[in-house]
Amino acid sequence: MKALTFRAEREVVVENVAEPSIECSTDVIVRTRTSAICGSDLHVYLGREKGIEPGTVMGHEFLGEIVETGAAVKDLSPGDRVVSPFTTSCGRCFYCNRGLSCRCLEGQLFGWIENDEGLHGAQSEYVRVPLAETTLVRVPESVDDETALFTGDILATGFFCAEMAEAGPGRTVAVVGCGPVGLFAVIGARERGAETVLAIDVVPERLALAKRFGGEPIDASSTDPLPVVKERTDGRGADAALEAVGSPEAARLAIDLIRPGGILSVVGVHTESRFAFSPVEAYDKNLTYRTGRCPARRFIAPLLSFVARKKYDFRSIVSHRLPLSEGPRGYDLFHRRLEGCTKVVLTF
Numbered sequence: 001m002k003a004l005t006f007r008a009e010r011e012v013v014v015e016n017v018a019e020p021s022i023e024c025s026t027d028v029i030v031r032t033r034t035s036a037i038c039g040s041d042l043h044v045y046l047g048r049e050k051g052i053e054p055g056t057v058m059g060h061e062f063l064g065e066i067v068e069t070g071a072a073v074k075d076l077s078p079g080d081r082v083v084s085p086f087t088t089s090c091g092r093c094f095y096c097n098r099g100l101s102c103r104c105l106e107g108q109l110f111g112w113i114e115n116d117e118g119l120h121g122a123q124s125e126y127v128r129v130p131l132a133e134t135t136l137v138r139v140p141e142s143v144d145d146e147t148a149l150f151t152g153d154i155l156a157t158g159f160f161c162a163e164m165a166e167a168g169p170g171r172t173v174a175v176v177g178c179g180p181v182g183l184f185a186v187i188g189a190r191e192r193g194a195e196t197v198l199a200i201d202v203v204p205e206r207l208a209l210a211k212r213f214g215g216e217p218i219d220a221s222s223t224d225p226l227p228v229v230k231e232r233t234d235g236r237g238a239d240a241a242l243e244a245v246g247s248p249e250a251a252r253l254a255i256d257l258i259r260p261g262g263i264l265s266v267v268g269v270h271t272e273s274r275f276a277f278s279p280v281e282a283y284d285k286n287l288t289y290r291t292g293r294c295p296a297r298r299f300i301a302p303l304l305s306f307v308a309r310k311k312y313d314f315r316s317i318v319s320h321r322l323p324l325s326e327g328p329r330g331y332d333l334f335h336r337r338l339e340g341c342t343k344v345v346l347t348f
Ligand code: NAD
Pocket: 038, 039, 040, 041, 042, 043, 153, 154, 157, 176, 177, 178, 179, 180, 181, 182, 200, 201, 202, 203, 206, 220, 244, 245, 246, 247, 249, 250, 253, 266, 267, 268, 269, 270, 292, 293, 294, 295
């Protein structure tokens, strides 16, 4: 089958690899209908996250149709259209029972193989899904492929970020970074009832989308966000900052924007070894800091009901639909933000 694999820093290729097969009775094989490139794939692509083995199939955002089931799989059948969270989960361990499926004791991240261990990704024609019954979610007919695809990662992560930020009525929050995750954090904050959602980035297309989703855009390339946020909050600062970038500069900006007693909610994946703020600053601000991988599995079912109401045009974030064979170009466009690239979806 055709798959997009990691070869070296800034080099991904489409090549022929062996089709996956059932390895364990709880596995299923999914034929991919749509798969996407995530900001998290860029950390690997750009060499910020190291350790992945060359030849690993990239990607963890996918939706497809089940073509084969392991002997122990009873609740899923060939033909089912399913979406996957970006990690697998058993549904019954200490962490799964507490809604933290991303830390499942048996869980694995799609698209990460290191020292011969791990799981291939989903930017390929077929994907093997372990722990299938407690990982995959069946998609109702009323929801289209791309919208459903987003519930497994970027939409779940945006809502998780808004949840950690306690965005809600009467609160003013600042979203730092309006990539796909930040854009969906804008929607998450609005849906939780936040009064004002300030949305910060430097890319015009992304700021325009933030506005369409109910945010008030601030272009940090021409406007210093700090005085704007202060002015909107009687000089105090935001009740929470939602950081969806994953860089020291973004984390620094986020903490500067928060008022004393505020919350810093970080879903951006950080690869540096030190915080952008000191323990003294955290103390002096009575800061609450929340971060981590999104337990996407617990968000998917409620999000599928939410998107079925069609309140937002979630697909409007997609700027490029490319066949898998053009995946390498998709990585280049997405990371350099060329041609107005806001989100790349791969077609099969
Ligand atoms: P992206 O790279 O498209 O988005 C990042 C955005 O931040 C871009 O629009 C960029 O212009 C903007 N930006 C960069 N520096 C900035 C700064 N200093 N101030 C304001 N804006 C700035 O990627 P994405 O797909 O939206 O992902 C965003 C982050 O979320 C990545 O770090 C990704 O790894 C992470 N992520 C985390 C989880 C999780 O479970 N926690 C899940 C998915 C993605």
